[in-house]
Amino acid sequence: MEKTCPPNEYTEKNIEAFRWVFDDIQNAENFIPLAKKNPARILSMDDKSQCKAYSLSMFNSEDAARNRFQFLHKIMKDKAFKLLGTNIAKGNIEEMHGVNSNSDENGHFSHFHYESVDLTTIFRIIDNLR
Amino acid sequence: MIEYQHIELKTLDFNPKKIGDLLYSEGPILSHFIGDDGKQYLFIWVDRDLTHNRWLIFEVNSSEFHRFFNREASLKSIILNKDFVYIISLDDKLESNSVQIVDTKNIPIEYLPSDESLFDAEQYEPYAHRLKKETEHEIKFKHIIKDSLARSFSNSTLLTPLIERVSLPSFILFGHIQYLNTILMTTLIDSALNYELTRHKKFEDIGFSIIDSYRTDEFSSSFMRQEFQIDQLPYDFHQYLKLYDHKEHTPDNKYLHLTVFLKNYYKNLNRERELNWIDDLERQIVNEIG
Numbered sequence: 001m002e003k004t005c006p007p008n009e010y011t012e013k014n015i016e017a018f019r020w021v022f023d024d025i026q027n028a029e030n031f032i033p034l035a036k037k038n039p040a041r042i043l044s045m046d047d048k049s050q051c052k053a054y055s056l057s058m059f060n061s062e063d064a065a066r067n068r069f070q071f072l073h074k075i076m077k078d079k080a081f082k083l084l085g086t087n088i089a090k091g092n093i094e095e096m097h098g099v100n101s102n103s104d105e106n107g108h109f110s111h112f113h114y115e116s117v118d119l120t121t122i123f124r125i126i127d128n129l130r
Numbered sequence: 131m132i133e134y135q136h137i138e139l140k141t142l143d144f145n146p147k148k149i150g151d152l153l154y155s156e157g158p159i160l161s162h163f164i165g166d167d168g169k170q171y172l173f174i175w176v177d178r179d180l181t182h183n184r185w186l187i188f189e190v191n192s193s194e195f196h197r198f199f200n201r202e203a204s205l206k207s208i209i210l211n212k213d214f215v216y217i218i219s220l221d222d223k224l225e226s227n228s229v230q231i232v233d234t235k236n237i238p239i240e241y242l243p244s245d246e247s248l249f250d251a252e253q254y255e256p257y258a259h260r261l262k263k264e265t266e267h268e269i270k271f272k273h274i275i276k277d278s279l280a281r282s283f284s285n286s287t288l289l290t291p292l293i294e295r296v297s298l299p300s301f302i303l304f305g306h307i308q309y310l311n312t313i314l315m316t317t318l319i320d321s322a323l324n325y326e327l328t329r330h331k332k333f334e335d336i337g338f339s340i341i342d343s344y345r346t347d348e349f350s351s352s353f354m355r356q357e358f359q360i361d362q363l364p365y366d367f368h369q370y371l372k373l374y375d376h377k378e379h380t381p382d383n384k385y386l387h388l389t390v391f392l393k394n395y396y397k398n399l400n401r402e403r404e405l406n407w408i409d410d411l412e413r414q415i416v417n418e419i420g
Contacts (some may be wrong), residue, residue, distance in 0.1 A: 036158045040222035041157035042182045043173055044148040048222065057156050071253045072155065074246040075205065083178060084155065106252060127388070 005051035007103075012095035017058040017111065018065040020085030021125060026039035028088070031056060031119040056111035056119075058100070060125070062088055064107025069129050079101040081129065131184055131219075132238045133175045136230035142187075142216060146171055150257030160205075162261060163187075174205070176241040182227060184349055186241050188212050192265055199262040205247035209235060217241070217335070264362040 021030040034040055035053035042048045059065035065088050073080045093100065098113035113119060144165030152172075153160035169189050177184035188209050190198075196416060197203035210233050219228040250257070268317040 025387065035291070037157075038222060039178070039181055039183060041175065041178070042222060042224065043158050043161050043163075043220070044373075045224065046148075047158060053157075062326075068155075071250060072153070072159065073244075075153065075159065075249075076242045077240065077242075077244050079177065079240055092193070 005042065005054065006099050006110075007101075008098040009052065010110070010112065011091070012097075012099055014095060015060065015093050017060070017091050017093045017107075017109075017123075018062050019058050019089050019091070019123060020069060020129065021087050021089040023086055023125075025089060025123060025125055025128065026120050026121070030085075030115075030123075052068060052110060055101075055112050058093070058111045060103045060107045060109060062090070065104075066129070068108065069108060081121050085129060087125045087128045089123040090126045091103060091119065093122070097122065131179050132240055134232065134238045135236040136217065139216075139229040139231055142218065142229055143167070144169065145173075146173075147189075150261065152257050152261070153253070154260040164255070171206075172360045174243070176217070182221050184217060186237070187216040187218060195261065195265045199258075199265060204245060205243040206245055209237070209242060242385045246317045347393050 011120075019030075020025070033054050033056055034042070037047055040048050040053075047053060058070065069084065072084060074104065078084060093111060096114070097117045097119075098111055100112075101110040103109045142372045144164040144167040146165050149162045150420055151161045157175075159175045160171070161173045161174060165171055170191065171187055172190050173185045173187050175183060176186045186209070189212065190208060194203060194208050194211075198205070198208060214234060215232050215237060217228075217232050217237075218226050249262075303387050317378045361413075
């Protein structure tokens, strides 16, 4: 893993976040990072130990979340609904919830939530991805 | 998970080593591998169940990568152009409970990307951009080499700009290019390209393509038979250096250019990984034409 994880430049902030989730928001699978998934989707042991494996993918807008999903749908077709999610959920991430990267040009950012935080109570489904 | 016609294997025919992710979303989706067979493979995530993730594996050569990165070929078209693919199921300890070889026509339609599975620079990971650049270099490089083979190396206007980028002092050896130095030249140009070609054993492929090009030339073939006695080459890299230190350096010494170069190359790199491919290269050349 990198020397500091999450990276030092990641910050606590109040931000509106969007994320793909499966039908039941209470499904714990919706908010488990790669490193803690079972089975973890890895192709090398490094995949599981690198820092980003402990983060969750978020988007800074509904459009950004939908655009990324639509792109991956070109690769995965309808399997994307089985493998990635079926809905878009929205949540207000606050400083006390964890630290975040800056958003990239596609509106994606990484969120490392603090252990006590239950994201299923913060996010709610706002639309489906189909 | 979906069932389909396949042949079950005990293991893959090659030992894959992951190089990078082209697509990633909370885990790899599309990843680039190099096999110990020297071939490149893509692993694409196609399914999962409670215990395993399933990956479709297909070989991709540099030309296909080039067409893909230039949006001339989709992932789907590259897959469908294969005779067969592998489908493997891996748990989170990377242990497989299924390794299959699947005739392309039997790939479940659900596992095939869509017709729109074209490269999209904005959506692909930084590694994809590096691979795109590397592939462009390789394609350009091969073109230059093949073009220059039809002429004298030293007169090639295409090579001149690249040669000028070579940081090693040994580029003056281009004036003495002999057969063995076709390998030297690839290495020199590679150094001009910041050694991007020597990564992932691609250098060997290029070396072979040059040798193959020579084989198609009647004059060159006869020249090779007379002059290129591979079995006289010292195998071990350090023997090259020893040779350099003790052999008389005359213009007729056909190893001189190579040994001078390798010595400089060694000094410049001074890293073990780069030394390995020299041994690998030589071993493969011995197998190929020795």
